[in-house]
Structure formats: C-alpha cells, structure tokens
Amino acid sequence: QSVLTQPPSASGTPGQRVTISCSGSSSNIGSNTANWYQQLPGTAPKLLIYSNNQRPSGVPDRFSGSKSGTSASLAISGLQSEDEADYYCAAWDDSLNGWVFGGGTKLTVL
Amino acid sequence: EVQLVESGGGVVQPGGSLRLSCAASGFKFDEYAMHWARQAPGKGLEWVSLISGDGGSTYYVDSVKGRFTISRDNSKNSLYLQMNSLRTEDTALYYCAKDLSSNGLTGWIDPWGQGTLVTVSS
Numbered sequence: 001q002s003v004l005t006q007p008p009s010a011s012g013t014p015g016q017r018v019t020i021s022c023s024g025s026s027s028n029i030g031s032n033t034a035n036w037y038q039q040l041p042g043t044a045p046k047l048l049i050y051s052n053n054q055r056p057s058g059v060p061d062r063f064s065g066s067k068s069g070t071s072a073s074l075a076i077s078g079l080q081s082e083d084e085a086d087y088y089c090a091a092w093d094d095s096l097n098g099w100v101f102g103g104g105t106k107l108t109v110l
Numbered sequence: 111e112v113q114l115v116e117s118g119g120g121v122v123q124p125g126g127s128l129r130l131s132c133a134a135s136g137f138k139f140d141e142y143a144m145h146w147a148r149q150a151p152g153k154g155l156e157w158v159s160l161i162s163g164d165g166g167s168t169y170y171v172d173s174v175k176g177r178f179t180i181s182r183d184n185s186k187n188s189l190y191l192q193m194n195s196l197r198t199e200d201t202a203l204y205y206c207a208k209d210l211s212s213n214g215l216t217g218w219i220d221p222w223g224q225g226t227l228v229t230v231s232s
Contacts, residue, residue, distance in 0.1 A: 002154065035217040037155070044205060045147075045155060047220035056220070088155050092215060098169050099145075099157035099219075 003028060004089050004102035011108040017077040020105045022089030024070050028100055032092045034072035036065055039086040039104075048087070049074060076107075084109045112136040112221055114206050119226030126196050130226055132189040132206030140164065140184035143214030146191045148202035149225075158204070159191065163212035174200075196230045203227050 005023040012018040022034060036049035047056055049065035052072065064075045072089055089102040118130040132144070146158040159180040160169040168180050179192040189206050203225040210218030 033217055035219075037219075039155070044222040044224055045207075045220075046222070047218060050210075050216070050218045056218075086154075090155075090157070090217065090219075092217065096172065098171055099160065099217075101147075101155045101157060104154035 002103040003093060003100040004091065006089060006102035006105045008103065009106045009108065011110055012079045013110045014079055014081065016079045017075060018079060018107065020074045020087055022072040022102050024091060026070060027095040028091040028093040029067060029072055030070040031094055034065065034067050035090045036074045037088045037090065039088065045088065079109055081109045083107060112208060114208065114221065114223035116204060116206050116223045116226035119204065119228045121229045121231060122196055123232050124196060124198055124230055127194045128196065128228060130191040130193065130204055132223060134187045134189065139187040141212055143209035143212055144182060144189045145207045145209060145214065145219055146180060146204060147207060148204045150202040160214040162214055167213065198230050201228060201230045
C-alpha cells in the first residue's frame with residue numbers, strides 16, 4: 001500500500017488529453033512539492049515534472065503538473081503513442097522523513 | 111554527460127548480505143546528494159535511501175532501517191549500499207540516481223542508472 005495513491009491505469013486516444021491524479025496527506029503533498037516521473041517500458045525512470053509544475057529542459061510542454069491541497073495531478077495533452085508508459089508521483093514525507101512514491105499509473109494509448 | 115553505473119547485484123540467500131556500488135561520472139560528485147531506489151519485478155518504484163553530498167546526512171525507508179547502510183566515497187566518485195539481513199521482499203532492481211541539490215530534498219531525482227538486480231531466494 002503506497003503512501004501516495006494513484007489510479008492503477010489510465011487510457012486515451014491519440015490527440016486526447018488525459019489526467020492522472022495523486023492523492024497524499026498533510027505530511028507529504030500537503031506540505032511539500034510534488035514531482036512526477038515517467039518510466040517507458042524496459043527503461044529507467046525519468047524526471048518529468050518537479051516542484052508541482054516545472055518541466056526540466058527537454059520535456060515537451062504537452063506535459064503539465066498541478067497541485068491543490070493534498071493532491072497533485074499530471075496532465076498530458078495531445079496524447080501520442082510514445083507517451084505509453086508508467087507514471088509515478090513522488091513527494092517528501094515529513095512524518096516518515098523520506099521520499100514516498102505513488103503506486104504508479106500505467107498509461108495506455110488506444 | 112552524467113553516467114551512473116550500478117554493480118554488485120546477484121542471488122543471495124535470505125539472511126545474507128550484498129554490497130551494491132554505483133560508479134558516477136560526468137559531474138562533480140561531491141556536490142550532489144545521491145539516492146538508491148528499487149523496483150520489485152512487475153511492481154512500482156520504492157525509494158530506499160538518500161545521502162547528502164558530503165555524506166553527513168542519510169535517510170532510509172522504514173523497511174530497511176537497521177539493515178541497509180548507504181555510504182559514498184567522494185574521492186572515488188562512488189556510491190554504495192550495504193545490504194544485510196536480506197529478505198525475500200528485498201528482491202528488486204536497484205537503481206542509483208543523482209539529485210539536483212547537495213541535500214537531496216528538492217525532488218529532482220534524475221538521472222537514474224540502469225539498475226542492478228538483487229534476488230533474495232533460498
């Protein structure tokens with residue numbers, strides 16, 4: 001059972017907009033920033049969004065993040081087949097004194 | 111270019127020990143915190159441990175506290191994870207990853223190495 005809760009799966013057709021939610025608590029997302037990682041099949045994770053809504057250079061602006069209270073969301077617009085991957089949210093947890101990840105959401109592009 | 115190469119994985123019996131290494135290159139190693147994370151077969155990511163750039167601060171996930179020890183040798187640009195009293199549930203692909211900051215608290219954990227597989231089985 002992960003500290004951060006994500007839906008196990010999400011799907012969309014090419015060109016659509018999809019959102020992935022991440023629910024936490026006051027000790028993690030509620031008091032710290034949320035980050036998102038993308039893991040393409042068979043590869044290592046890659047940072048996608050940091051500090052709730054910032055994109056590292058090289059990440060397309062189709063990817064955006066937001067945070068409200070104890071929840072965070074990742075939105076992908078103009079969905080492409082190459083976006084098919086697992087997506088993980090993460091945040092520092094003040095109570096656990098460590099980083100926590102969500103259980104991951106498998107995105108399927110139909 | 112930043113490169114992180116893990117090694118030291120293998121098959122070990124429950125209760126056994128293993129030492130993972132991560133060779134870093136392409137950046138000033140002692141200026142950045144480093145992480146270990148793991149991924150059990152077919153499962154999600156789990157953060158394991160963090161060490162600050164100067165090695166003075168370390169953090170662990172509760173499930174490995176007292177069993178795993180993170181360390182670094184800045185003169186060798188190397189990160190380590192000493193794993194003792196291994197359990198079957200420690201079976202996973204172990205990744206090392208670089209942080210953006212020296213304290214490891216920014217959330218910018220990237221890039222990641224390709225991982226080294228640890229299998230705990232009798």
